Amino acid sequence: MGTVFVNDVEIECGPQDNLILAARKAGVEIPHYCWHPDLSVVASCRMCLVEVGEKKPDGTVVMQPRLIPGCQTLAKPGTVIRTDSDKVKASQAQTLEYLLLNHPLDCSICDQAGECYLQDYTFKFGNAHSRLQEPKVQREDKYHIGEQIALFTDRCVMCTRCVRFTREISGTSELHVISRGSVEEIEVFPDQPCNNKLAGNVVDLCPVGALCSKDFLYKKRVWWLKSQDSVCNLCSTGCSVHVDQNENKLYRLRPRENDQAQGSFMCDEGRFGWKYIHRDARLLAPRLGRLSHAPASANEHAHAANGNGNGHAPTALSAALPVDMPTDLATLDPWPAALEATRTAIVQAMGKDGHKFVAIFSPMMTIEEAYMLAKFLRSGSVKPTLALGPVPVIGEDDRYPKNHRGEAPALEATKFTIAAEKCPNRRGVEMVLKHFQGELISFDKVLERVERGDVTGAYVVGGYTYPETGYDQQAMTALSKLPTLIVQDLLRSPLTEAATILLASSSFAEREGTFINQAGLAQLIRAAIRPLGECRADGRLLFELAGRKGVFNSAAIRREMATEIFSLSALGSGELGPLGTFITKQPQPATV
Amino acid sequence: MSETTETTKRTKNVRWVEPPKIGFMEALYLPAIAQGISTTVKHLLAGKSMTRQYPEVEPEIPPNYRGVHRLNRDEKGRVKCVACFLCQTACPANCITIEATGTSKDDPNWNDRDKYPASFVIDELRCIYCGMCEEACPVDAIELTSIYDLTGMTREQMIFDKEKLLSVYDETVGSGNDPVRTKRGVLSPASEKAPESAGAPLPPGRGQLGG
Known part of the structure; x- marks a missing residue:
C-alpha cells in the first residue's frame, strides 16, 4: 500500500x-x-x-x-x-x-487487424513512417505450429508471451525461441506441435497477428463481431467467456478475465466446443406426435440421425412440423399449440397421484429453468417425481501446469482446471430439486423404475452438447417405450425422434440464466444470438409452459427463487455482477 | 433573444431594390417578341445542331467519372483483391458482400498470397456510386469505370459477381479510358512483394521519409 x-x-x-x-x-x-x-x-x-x-x-x-x-x-x-x-x-x-522494422504491414489480410496492439500503439505512440531503406526480412508462415494455431512469422514482435504460457500455465513447453537477433523465431520441436488442451490461449495472448486461430482464420473481420459476456457450458469450471457473433451466427469464444472463476484463460474444448449450435442436427421447431417411421432400435436410429444418406432420416423442416397439423398452419407460430398439448399431456399422464410421472432434469439447465419447471410440476395437488438426469463425468479433473512428465501439479499449485464433470450447473439444479422434493433422486433409480414399467409418462430435459454424454442407449430405449414422452432438447437423437411431444430448445448462446459452477460461483449467461429457426430459449419456453404472465426475465425469477429457496438466498438482489456471486460466503484470500 | 438577433441579422443583410418602371414600348412586349424570334431564326439558319445524337454518338466521359465497378487483376491475372473487407466496411449502401478464403501453400498459382475473395458480389442496383470503396481499397483492386449505361432485364442481372466484375476489367483495361485512380502507380505492401532491386520505386510506407 x-x-x-x-x-x-x-x-x-x-x-x-x-x-x-x-x-x-x-x-x-x-x-x-x-x-x-x-x-x-x-x-x-x-x-x-x-x-x-x-x-x-x-x-x-x-x-x-x-x-x-x-x-x-x-x-x-x-x-x-x-x-x-x-x-x-x-x-x-x-x-x-x-x-515494425521487418513487419510486413499486411494489416489488410491480417486477422488481428482491429484488435492489434501494433496498430493501436502505433496510432497512439508511434510514427506514421519507417526509415528503413533496405528490403525487409521476409519469412515463411508456419502452419505446423499446432492443429489450431498458425504462426505468421514476420508479424511476430518476439514478446514470448506464448512461450511463457506453454512453460508456466500449460506446463507442456512446446513453443520455444530459435536463433538470435533479427532472425529470432518462435518454433516447435520437429513433430511435436503445440496441441495441448490449452493451446488456443496463445492466440489470445499474442498481442499482434503472429499467432492466429486456424478455426477463425479469414472467417470474419473482428470489427464486425458483437460480443456478449457469457459463461462456457462445457464443464463445471464455468469459464467466463466473450461470445462473438455477427448476424446471428457465432464465430468464436474468447476467455473473459475473471479471477473468481477461472482466471484469464479457457480450454480448447470450450473454445471450439460451440459448433453444435449451427449443426444440421439442431432441432428447429416443436413437434407433436411420435415420428411414425422411427426405427425400432436406437442403434439403427443413431445411424439415421447422423444423416449418412440414410434415405428416411427426417430433414430438420419435415421433422419440425407437427404430424397432425395441416401444412398451411405450419407457417403460424407452432408454440401455443405445442405448449397447450404439453400441459394436457402432463395432466393426463400424472393421473391421480402423479406417481407414474417423472420429470428428468438436466445439469445443462440454468437454475431459473429448473426452478420454473419444478415449481410448475409440483404446484398442483398431484406431485410427480423429479430426478436429475445423467451427470456426464469423463475421466478426472485435468489440472495445469503439467510437469515435464505430463503429471498434474499439486492442488495448491494448480493454475487452471478442466473439470471432469462436463456440465455447467449440476450443483444449482440439485439445489432446486432438493428444495422441491427434500431428497435427490438419481437417474439410475428412475431408469430402473422406467424399465420395470412403473412409469407411464416423462418430461425429459436434454441439452447435452458434449460428445458421448447425456442419455445413453439403454436409457433412450427404455424412455422411448413410454406412452407419454415429452422431450425438451436441442440436438436430434433417438430420444427426440421417439418423443410424443418435442419442444425444441436452445443452446447456451441463445439463453439467459444462471449457472452455478463447482466452486459455488453463480454466473450469468446472456443471449448472444436469437434462437435459431422456430426453436425457443428454454427460459421463455418454461415461463410460458408454466402459464406465467409477462415476459421471462431471469433477474425477476432469481429474486423469486431467493425468497423461496434458502440455499440460493445470496441471489436475492437478482443482479450477479459481471464476475458472478458466490452462493456461500467465501473465505477471503489472505492479502500478501 | 436569439430570435431577435436572427431577425436583425436577416434585415441587415437584405438590400431592398425598387423594380424598374416599365415604359410604353416595353408594355407592348412587341420589341421583346421580335428580339426572341430573331434569335430563334439566327440559330435555325446557322445549321449547327445542338442536339446530342445519343445513342448513335456516345458522349465523352471524363476519366474520373464513377460508373460500373471493376475488379482489377494482378500481374499473374488473378484477382488483385486481398479480401480485406475495407470496401464492404466503407460502403454506405451495404451493396458489397465478400467471402474470404485462405490460399493453399501447395498451390503454385497462389502460394505467394495468403487470402483472396472466394466470392465478391456487388449489388449494382443498391450501389449509390459514391466511390468510397475505391478510396478504402488498400491495393487498388476495386475501381469505378466510366461505364455509365448499365441496364439489365432482371434484378438478378444487376447483381455482379466476381467473374462479372473481372470481365468488366478485361473489357475496360487499356481502353484509353482507364480510371485515373489506376495511375496512382505503386501499390501497398499487401499486394506486392517488397522491391528487391535498388532502382525499383518504393511503395508507400517503405523506405520513404514521411511528412
Whole structure:
C-alpha cells in the first residue's frame, strides 16, 4: 500500500502493483507487449519504458536518469512515474519503429487487424513512417505450429508471451525461441506441435497477428463481431467467456478475465466446443406426435440421425412440423399449440397421484429453468417425481501446469482446471430439486423404475452438447417405450425422434440464466444470438409452459427463487455482477 | 433573444431594390417578341445542331467519372483483391458482400498470397456510386469505370459477381479510358512483394521519409 504519483496525479496502489498497474489505476496507459498479469516478467519488449523517480520526505523529487521498464518495477510509496515527458515519448516511438522494422504491414489480410496492439500503439505512440531503406526480412508462415494455431512469422514482435504460457500455465513447453537477433523465431520441436488442451490461449495472448486461430482464420473481420459476456457450458469450471457473433451466427469464444472463476484463460474444448449450435442436427421447431417411421432400435436410429444418406432420416423442416397439423398452419407460430398439448399431456399422464410421472432434469439447465419447471410440476395437488438426469463425468479433473512428465501439479499449485464433470450447473439444479422434493433422486433409480414399467409418462430435459454424454442407449430405449414422452432438447437423437411431444430448445448462446459452477460461483449467461429457426430459449419456453404472465426475465425469477429457496438466498438482489456471486460466503484470500 | 438577433441579422443583410418602371414600348412586349424570334431564326439558319445524337454518338466521359465497378487483376491475372473487407466496411449502401478464403501453400498459382475473395458480389442496383470503396481499397483492386449505361432485364442481372466484375476489367483495361485512380502507380505492401532491386520505386510506407 502506498501513494504513488503518476504524471502528477496522486493515487493509492496495491502492494504487488507494478508501474503499469499503478498507472492504470490513475487512468494512464503504459503500452506493453511482453508483460501479462498471469505470466512471468521478462521486460524484453521495452515498450513500457517510463521515467521513474522518488518523492523524498522533504517534498523534493529525484528522478532516475535512465528509463525504467514499468512491468519489472514495483510501485513503492512515494514512487513518481512520468509517462508524458519528451524522453518517454521519444523512447516509445523509437521502440515501435524497431518492432515494425521487418513487419510486413499486411494489416489488410491480417486477422488481428482491429484488435492489434501494433496498430493501436502505433496510432497512439508511434510514427506514421519507417526509415528503413533496405528490403525487409521476409519469412515463411508456419502452419505446423499446432492443429489450431498458425504462426505468421514476420508479424511476430518476439514478446514470448506464448512461450511463457506453454512453460508456466500449460506446463507442456512446446513453443520455444530459435536463433538470435533479427532472425529470432518462435518454433516447435520437429513433430511435436503445440496441441495441448490449452493451446488456443496463445492466440489470445499474442498481442499482434503472429499467432492466429486456424478455426477463425479469414472467417470474419473482428470489427464486425458483437460480443456478449457469457459463461462456457462445457464443464463445471464455468469459464467466463466473450461470445462473438455477427448476424446471428457465432464465430468464436474468447476467455473473459475473471479471477473468481477461472482466471484469464479457457480450454480448447470450450473454445471450439460451440459448433453444435449451427449443426444440421439442431432441432428447429416443436413437434407433436411420435415420428411414425422411427426405427425400432436406437442403434439403427443413431445411424439415421447422423444423416449418412440414410434415405428416411427426417430433414430438420419435415421433422419440425407437427404430424397432425395441416401444412398451411405450419407457417403460424407452432408454440401455443405445442405448449397447450404439453400441459394436457402432463395432466393426463400424472393421473391421480402423479406417481407414474417423472420429470428428468438436466445439469445443462440454468437454475431459473429448473426452478420454473419444478415449481410448475409440483404446484398442483398431484406431485410427480423429479430426478436429475445423467451427470456426464469423463475421466478426472485435468489440472495445469503439467510437469515435464505430463503429471498434474499439486492442488495448491494448480493454475487452471478442466473439470471432469462436463456440465455447467449440476450443483444449482440439485439445489432446486432438493428444495422441491427434500431428497435427490438419481437417474439410475428412475431408469430402473422406467424399465420395470412403473412409469407411464416423462418430461425429459436434454441439452447435452458434449460428445458421448447425456442419455445413453439403454436409457433412450427404455424412455422411448413410454406412452407419454415429452422431450425438451436441442440436438436430434433417438430420444427426440421417439418423443410424443418435442419442444425444441436452445443452446447456451441463445439463453439467459444462471449457472452455478463447482466452486459455488453463480454466473450469468446472456443471449448472444436469437434462437435459431422456430426453436425457443428454454427460459421463455418454461415461463410460458408454466402459464406465467409477462415476459421471462431471469433477474425477476432469481429474486423469486431467493425468497423461496434458502440455499440460493445470496441471489436475492437478482443482479450477479459481471464476475458472478458466490452462493456461500467465501473465505477471503489472505492479502500478501 | 436569439430570435431577435436572427431577425436583425436577416434585415441587415437584405438590400431592398425598387423594380424598374416599365415604359410604353416595353408594355407592348412587341420589341421583346421580335428580339426572341430573331434569335430563334439566327440559330435555325446557322445549321449547327445542338442536339446530342445519343445513342448513335456516345458522349465523352471524363476519366474520373464513377460508373460500373471493376475488379482489377494482378500481374499473374488473378484477382488483385486481398479480401480485406475495407470496401464492404466503407460502403454506405451495404451493396458489397465478400467471402474470404485462405490460399493453399501447395498451390503454385497462389502460394505467394495468403487470402483472396472466394466470392465478391456487388449489388449494382443498391450501389449509390459514391466511390468510397475505391478510396478504402488498400491495393487498388476495386475501381469505378466510366461505364455509365448499365441496364439489365432482371434484378438478378444487376447483381455482379466476381467473374462479372473481372470481365468488366478485361473489357475496360487499356481502353484509353482507364480510371485515373489506376495511375496512382505503386501499390501497398499487401499486394506486392517488397522491391528487391535498388532502382525499383518504393511503395508507400517503405523506405520513404514521411511528412
